[in-house]
Amino acid sequence: MPLSGNSLNGVVRWFLLGLCVASLCCASAEAGDQQSLQVTGTDLRLPGPAGAGAFFCGDGGTLWFGGELADERARQSEIYVWRVDGVWERLDAQAPAYAASAASGDSLFILGGLENGQTSRECRRLTWQTGRVEITALPSLPEARAYASAVVHDGYLYLVGGSATLEGLAPSDAVFRLNLAQRAAGWERLPPMPMGGRLLPEVGSRFGELIVFGGIGEGAEGLRICGEGAGWREFPVDSTDHRGWRELSPMLVPLAGSGVAGLGQSHLVVLGGFNSAEAFSSLDELLTRAAGKQEAFIYHSVTDTWITATGVAQPLRRVGVADRNGDYLAADLDTAEIYSVSGLRVVKSLSGWDYGVLVAYLMGVVWVGLSFSRKQNSSEEFALGSRNVSGVAAGISMFATASSSISFMAIPAQAFVGNLVWFFLVLLLIPGYFLQAYLFFPLLRKLRLTSTYEFLELRFHPALRYVASAQCILFQLLGRMSVVLLLPSLAISAVTGLNVYLCVALLGLVTTLYSTLGGFEAVIWTDVIQGCLMVGGAAVMVVLGICSLPGGFSEFVTVSAQYDKFDLFYLKWDYTLPILWIGILSWLFQQASFLGDQPVVQRVFSVRLADVRKLAKTYAFFGILISLLVHGVGLVAFAYFRSRPQELDPLMDNDQIVPLFIIQRLPVGLAGLIIAALFAASMSTLSSSMNSVATIVVEDWFRKFRPGISDRARLISLKVLSVFVGLFGTGAALYMAGMEITSMFKIWNEIIALLGGGIGGIYILGLFTRRGNWVGAIIGVCLSIVCTLWVRTYTDLHWSFFILVALLTCFVSGYVFSLLIQTRKVNLKGLTVFDTAGT
Numbered sequence: 061m062p063l064s065g066n067s068l069n070g071v072v073r074w075f076l077l078g079l080c081v082a083s084l085c086c087a088s089a090e091a092g093d094q095q096s097l098q099v100t101g102t103d104l105r106l107p108g109p110a111g112a113g114a115f116f117c118g119d120g121g122t123l124w125f126g127g128e129l130a131d132e133r134a135r136q137s138e139i140y141v142w143r144v145d146g147v148w149e150r151l152d153a154q155a156p157a158y159a160a161s162a163a164s165g166d167s168l169f170i171l172g173g174l175e176n177g178q179t180s181r182e183c184r185r186l187t188w189q190t191g192r193v194e195i196t197a198l199p200s201l202p203e204a205r206a207y208a209s210a211v212v213h214d215g216y217l218y219l220v221g222g223s224a225t226l227e228g229l230a231p232s233d234a235v236f237r238l239n240l241a242q243r244a245a246g247w248e249r250l251p252p253m254p255m256g257g258r259l260l261p262e263v264g265s266r267f268g269e270l271i272v273f274g275g276i277g278e279g280a281e282g283l284r285i286c287g288e289g290a291g292w293r294e295f296p297v298d299s300t301d302h303r304g305w306r307e308l309s310p311m312l313v314p315l316a317g318s319g320v321a322g323l324g325q326s327h328l329v330v331l332g333g334f335n336s337a338e339a340f341s342s343l344d345e346l347l348t349r350a351a352g353k354q355e356a357f358i359y360h361s362v363t364d365t366w367i368t369a370t371g372v373a374q375p376l377r378r379v380g381v382a383d384r385n386g387d388y389l390a391a392d393l394d395t396a397e398i399y400s401v402s403g404l405r406v407v408k409s410l411s412g413w414d415y416g417v418l419v420a421y422l423m424g425v426v427w428v429g430l431s432f433s434r435k436q437n438s439s440e441e442f443a444l445g446s447r448n449v450s451g452v453a454a455g456i457s458m459f460a461t462a463s464s465s466i467s468f469m470a471i472p473a474q475a476f477v478g479n480l481v482w483f484f485l486v487l488l489l490i491p492g493y494f495l496q497a498y499l500f501f502p503l504l505r506k507l508r509l510t511s512t513y514e515f516l517e518l519r520f521h522p523a524l525r526y527v528a529s530a531q532c533i534l535f536q537l538l539g540r541m542s543v544v545l546l547l548p549s550l551a552i553s554a555v556t557g558l559n560v561y562l563c564v565a566l567l568g569l570v571t572t573l574y575s576t577l578g579g580f581e582a583v584i585w586t587d588v589i590q591g592c593l594m595v596g597g598a599a600v601m602v603v604l605g606i607c608s609l610p611g612g613f614s615e616f617v618t619v620s621a622q623y624d625k626f627d628l629f630y631l632k633w634d635y636t637l638p639i640l641w642i643g644i645l646s647w648l649f650q651q652a653s654f655l656g657d658q659p660v661v662q663r664v665f666s667v668r669l670a671d672v673r674k675l676a677k678t679y680a681f682f683g684i685l686i687s688l689l690v691h692g693v694g695l696v697a698f699a700y701f702r703s704r705p706q707e708l709d710p711l712m713d714n715d716q717i718v719p720l721f722i723i724q725r726l727p728v729g730l731a732g733l734i735i736a737a738l739f740a741a742s743m744s745t746l747s748s749s750m751n752s753v754a755t756i757v758v759e760d761w762f763r764k765f766r767p768g769i770s771d772r773a774r775l776i777s778l779k780v781l782s783v784f785v786g787l788f789g790t791g792a793a794l795y796m797a798g799m800e801i802t803s804m805f806k807i808w809n810e811i812i813a814l815l816g817g818g819i820g821g822i823y824i825l826g827l828f829t830r831r832g833n834w835v836g837a838i839i840g841v842c843l844s845i846v847c848t849l850w851v852r853t854y855t856d857l858h859w860s861f862f863i864l865v866a867l868l869t870c871f872v873s874g875y876v877f878s879l880l881i882q883t884r885k886v887n888l889k890g891l892t893v894f895d896t897a898g899t
Contacts, residue, residue: 096404097369097402098400099390100399102398104398105397106396107125107150108129109129110125112128112157114157114393115161116380118163118384119382120166120385121166125141126139126140126154127155127158128157137155137156139155151186153195156172157174158173159171159180159206160210162211163383166187168188169183170184171183171210172206179205179226180206181203199246199247201247204224205219205222206222208259208260211265213265215239216238219236220270221253221257221275230278231257231283232258234253236250253272253290253305254290257278259316261316264322266322266326267714268295269361270291271289271308273287274311274315274316276346283339283340283341284338285314285337285350287312288307288308290306291305293306298478302624309366311330314335314336317334317379318333318353319331319380319381319390320381323358327360327403327708328358329369329401329710332379333376334347334377336349338350352374352394355370356370356371365702367705379393381401387401403710404710409723414731415732417733418732418736421736421740424589426570426574429574429578430578438771440510441579442775443580443662443758444665445579445580447668449584451668451675451678452674453585454675455678456591456678457583457748458663459682460590461744463687467690468598468738469548469715469719471687472691472697472717475625475690475691476697476698479626480626480627480628481628486684486687487684492647497676498673502669502672504661505672509665510755512658513525518886519892520832526761528822529756533753536749542793542795542796543793544749545568547715548739548741549793550716561797564793564797565794567743567746568746569790570743571742572787574747575747576782579751583747583748587744591682594686594737595682597733598686600730605721615699616696619699619703642861646861646867656820656822656823662748662751700721701721708720754778754782757781820867821867821868821874822840822870826891828892829892830892830894831875835878836875836877836880837874837878840873840877843873844866844869847869848866
């Protein structure tokens with residue numbers, strides 16, 4: 061006997077609720093407090109005793125060991141490589157003592173060193189391929205060097221410190237780099253290290269910054285081991301303007317010759333090293349008498365803080381570190397022992413109460429969606445809620461759809477590493493309200509559209525409707541849906557340990573089912589719930605975070621000011637920065653292009669004409685409020701973790717700072733509720749995109765090619781398409797989960813510029829000109845994509861320029877070609893800002 065509609069709905073309800081519970085039950089058990097680092101012994105050993113000038117390094121699956129090695133008979137210069145069958149193989153190649161070494165992929169770089177009792181300028185690249193080694197000469201160093209350190213960072217090979225001569229042994233403050241993609245250009249000298257010359261400094265790189273600590277410096281009483289540090293950036297952290305060197309917090313103890321390993325996106329681990337508070341008359345005396353260090357130390361480059369971590373049972377002096385397929389190996393060059401080094405998750409797991417709140421909240425959201433499933437009797441009800449939605453509810457839904465998990469996670473992460481530059485531009489929503497409430501929204505609402513791209517057919521030509529509709533579909537499927545689904549999945553993974561791919565799949569499937577059954581009204585009211593929860597949750601995080609600081613609000617202000625967190629804008633002409641005038645121009649153009657965003661403008665179509673101003677006012681108010689709060693969350697998180705660096709997860713990416721802050725600071729129960737807000741934020745935006753894509757496919761394509769299709773068939777098509785779109789967006793998010801993304805906020809805006817800029821330019825052309833035509837508009841769209849790709853690939857312009865480049869290119873080229881290529885006249889009544897009277 062076939063299932064009735066009510067029975068089927070009941071089965072689906074229980075299936076959805078079961079999925080919610082299952083997703084939570086799969087979470088990891090209570091983790092409790094853990095150490096942030098684990099160093100354990102292994103069965104591996106170096107192939108022989110190491111001399112004073114030996115090294116050990118690697119990247120990927122290739123391990124290298126060499127330099128000046130010692131045995132009972134003599135000191136020899138040798139190089140070994142670790143074969144895939146687990147055997148060290150001696151190569152027919154030599155490496156000088158105290159050469160700087162660095163590994164990248166299957167290559168080993170050997171720079172300078174001591175040869176025949178003299179410092180050397182020679183540089184070599186050794187590549188291990190299919191059982192043999194290839195040796196390539198690199199450009200010689202500008203100056204001879206020994207006792208220096210090296211690292212490969214962002215495609216460049218860096219050489220730091222060292223000494224040019226053995227007599228006098230003067231530590232150098234020089235830094236050189238070689239572009240590995242353009243080696244013929246030779247070595248480039250960078251500005252000197254601000255803390256002075258160093259021998260055997262600790263060198264690493266994290267989050268786009270070359271980081272130098274410690275080393276052996278020269279004092280009034282002789283050579284001493286130092287702890288000062290400095291970081292060098294070629295390009296500023298996004299939204300900041302600092303380039304070059306900056307002073308860093310000193311190491312907890314002075315060290316030299318340590319092993320350095322990277323963890324997560326912004327952490328460095330320092331293992332072993334020479335340690336002494338004495339001054340030494342010679343380097344040989346220092347290397348002989350200075351003690352080693354048992355503890356390990358972890359540095360976080362964003363908050364500029366150090367913590368002590370568990371090390372090994374005995375002190376280590378000279379340590380080499382190699383990355384072996386994502387796991388680090390550290391070699392004690394005195395004893396030939398090799399240790400395994402790995403970061404550990406240190407965050408607290410959610411309690412049973414938190415999971416209970418999550419289950420209850422997800423059940424509530426699913427129930428809201430399912431409660432509307434019986435009310436979808438027509439395609440207009442499914443797509444627009446019968447055009448009778450509350451203006452306030454539509455305004456909250458509009459803000460939630462436009463921001464969602466992007467605002468709740470990516471923008472606080474941007475403020476955590478940067479400042480308030482992006483918040484200042486949001487204040488432009490105040491004048492934007494008047495444009496939307498009195499010009500743009502009434503103009504579109506009077507046309508009684510279902511798809512916003514119907515406007516382009518009326519204003520230009522049916523071809524423009526198809527082009528814009530197709531571009532919007534691509535933007536939603538390949539951009540918005542995948543990003544807003546992936547962000548909270550990363551949060552779930554960071555909080556519970558659940559696999560990020562499983563998180564994406566579960567959220568995508570649940571959202572697809574409830575939004576398909578509930579239609580537009582379910583989307584609106586779930587948006588209202590999650591929007592209010594976002595505002596309340598962000599406010600709670602700001603208040604509790606400030607109250608947690610030892611110095612309270614005054615400490616928050618002091619720390620934020622010290623690290624330039626209150627910077628609001630840049631009055632400069634540096635096009636590699638998000639400068640103010642570019643931001644204002646981008647905003648002016650985006651106010652009109654905003655009308656090309658179907659998921660957002662669909663809210664305008666769903667309310668009565670008399671309510672569009674109420675909608676615009678609600679949207680502006682909540683947009684400014686949530687922006688202020690989420691930027692505040694980022695700044696508070698920075699101050700909080702600077703005062704408690706031990707609570708940072710060494711394996712985290714910067715985009716995970718919000719869920720980390722939630723579970724580390726918020727009390728039991730409340731943490732679960734705010735995490736639920738992250739989930740709901742993503743689910744609501746995903747459902748909005750699903751509903752809008754299904755709507756424009758039916759309105760812009762099915763009805764055009766099958767004009768006689770019944771309303772019942774349109775309703776079924778909308779639901780089937782919602783399922784397909786949801787599954788496709790989930791698949792795109794699964795693909796993005798495997799990408800290395802340094803900033804979700806940056807990637808999101810680049811996607812908007814590439815896939816959304818051309819559409820926005822068409823709306824500007826249509827609204828603000830009478831002579832723009834469809835041929836010019838299509839040419840403008842094509843040129844905007846080409847131009848934006850060229851600017852992104854071949855220029856150093858800041859990514860915030862991309863949307864302006866796309867809009868301007870489309871508008872200007874579209875208008876010029878419209879003047880050159882004449883087409884038939886169009887009745888413009890009610891379609892431009894100059895022709896709205898009487899409509």
